[in-house]
Amino acid sequence: MTGGCKVEEHEELYQLRKLPIKGILSVVTSPRALLAFVVSPLIVALLGAASRGDVFLYAVLAWLKWDDFGITTPSFLKKVGNATEEATKNISAGRDAMTTGLDGLLHHYRLDNVHYIVASAILFSYVIFFGLGGFLQWHYYIQKKDSPSSWKCQPNRFLTTHLHRQEVLLGAFNLFLGASLSGVLATLVLNGSDITTLYFNVADYGWTYLIVTTVLTFLFQDASAYYIHRTLHWPYFYKKFHKIHHRYYSPTAFGAVAMHPAEFLTLQFALVIPMFTVPVHFVSFLACVMYSYYYGMIDHSGIDLVAFWPWQPPVRFHDDHHKYFHVNFGFNTLIFDRYHDTLRKKTRFYSEAIFGGKGAQAANGRKEE
Template sequence: MTFSNGKTVEQKDLTIGEKVKNGYNPMMEGVRWSERSFFASRIEQIWKYIPNWLGQIFVTIAIFLFASGIQGDWITIIVHYFKHIEQSNSQNEKLITAHAWPDDKNGSLLFFIIVSAISSYGLYFVIGGFLHWYFYVRQRDKSHEWKCQPEIFMSPELERHEMLFGSLSLGVVSFLTGCISWYAANDGKYLKIYYRADEYGWLWFFLQIPIVFMYQDYLTYWIHRFYHYPFLYKHFHKLHHKYKQPTAFSVSAIHPVEIVNVQMALASPMVLVPVHWILFYGILIYTYYHGIIDHSGIAFKAQWWQPWQPDAIFHDNHHQYFHVNYGFNIWIWDKLHGTYRRKNRVYREDIFYGKGKAFDEVSSEILANDLAERKSENPLAYRGNYNENDLTEDDLKTK
């Protein structure tokens, strides 16, 4: 076992005290709670027999499951599935629903909230724990191959903090999702979700995908940007930016007021325009999927068929430099509004509004700190495996 200070210990079963005597520094190692668990060694024993390509498939599926259920949306998806079945077979209307959840319209609210919370917390800790183990424990000594900021890991205090607040905000979102599920299962008259694909014509069936996706992303861009204004940042969003080296657990570690604000924005198409239930939740899962990837701290890159999608380093830069790169799934919004990170600008927590400052507008000390930050980024996280924001001597001469 190799520790952050470079020393190696061969015996795997040493106590923490014995490890400290051998040079182990727990403050540098992070929580690593999954490594200390009973199941970690069992997973390691099984995993060594799994081919690398199959392991990568498992990780992709794990992220998908994490994304599809972390907000408690599985219960909502099941509700709409049963409603789809009911509309497809009117003779069995109400029959299937009666066997799916309590028939009491008011009393069933608690049922939906509990199921939503169970699915959220289950995936958060089980799947989230697996992803944490796979990268941050299993491949910790190879961080230069996969991590956006390979030299720095969050402290134990911050890891516990993100899990605590992630759990708190997840409970708030689970409650909200449970209420929406309950409403959809009972009345749902103000929801414009439909179930027959041709109900509003095939043209709208396909057009709603880019329209809803761009509407949600542009709205969340502005919500995110507003939360970076000094007052809102100080009282709400700063909490999320405690995590300068984010992990997948950071995705829900957001102030409860803000996370409700974002969730309502993502849910708003349901009451504004007709949306097919499969397409709408497909878009949501895509958004959640990339939300997890973008906060993972891992050098994931967009696929060839996603020209609109920024790589994970885009949002990792946002956490590292604070007030820049506000977009989520479409990088064009930042290009359009001048908040895209630029090579010849300096970004810090005390430089607001997403524009940064020119080299000649900051002190030599601030510029030196900025250069050090740039060196801590992993070139492998960028396209072409080259840090496009690294500075040369010629760049600095233009200061």
């Protein structure tokens, strides 16, 4: 898709909603609405985590560190007098001396049973990805295909069968990469390697630290996504890498991970940097990651939704990025697009050939192709 789209006039352009207090009260007072309000985002966030392949790693971390979760007693006090961990290390050291060959090499690097764990991570992710993703696709793109104006951001544009198949297959390949890496990390964790800086007990650092690091983690992830994404829209990187993602001019949820593998790994690495560098509570980090995964899927769904949270742009914001190309680079806030003046404007014209995020004057004789 190389042509431009003439800017449409909207009454409101990416208006962030106020926190819907009345809506919250109506949800809380209705058990059925409350269940849907809680379960639906969790399902989509789980789908997003599965599409990146690291859902298995978080499950393993939660399972192994379950006894470390707490609020009042610091972890170092809970572990006083616990000889189990030391005994495990001694047993492990004895096994090191007895194991030879490939098994010995794997054990030396704490990769025992890596093949089984990686296979489990891949299978786990694929079941969720195709199960939940397939349901969402069926519910909207098949059941409601005859009435797209009631739910779709671009009601007159659908991916061709070829592009949609390509979108799913490319996303599935990137899922394979992500799940494989997740499986290796999960193997290290299961074999006693303390590779993350995540902590599990609130009392270790206190509530103030937890709140501040949660906010900073969220902002770091959003800033990283913005600047990496904008860099990918420089002419060289766009033509070599990011153009693949923009083939899907009217994306579906599967398109969230349908991109060049190098781009996928770069974005994924940036997202998880905090869990390997600074102490962040497991729950707060998981909340930030799952939030990003949830809106990553929703923002690529093509479904015209307005976010519940007052800082989150509507789905149309990112859908317009796919429609107009080099504009609207942010994801979970408008902070960086506003600061750099890269929000789409009604008075500007955008196309795949106009780089920089500013567009061109709309009254320059260009017409929609």
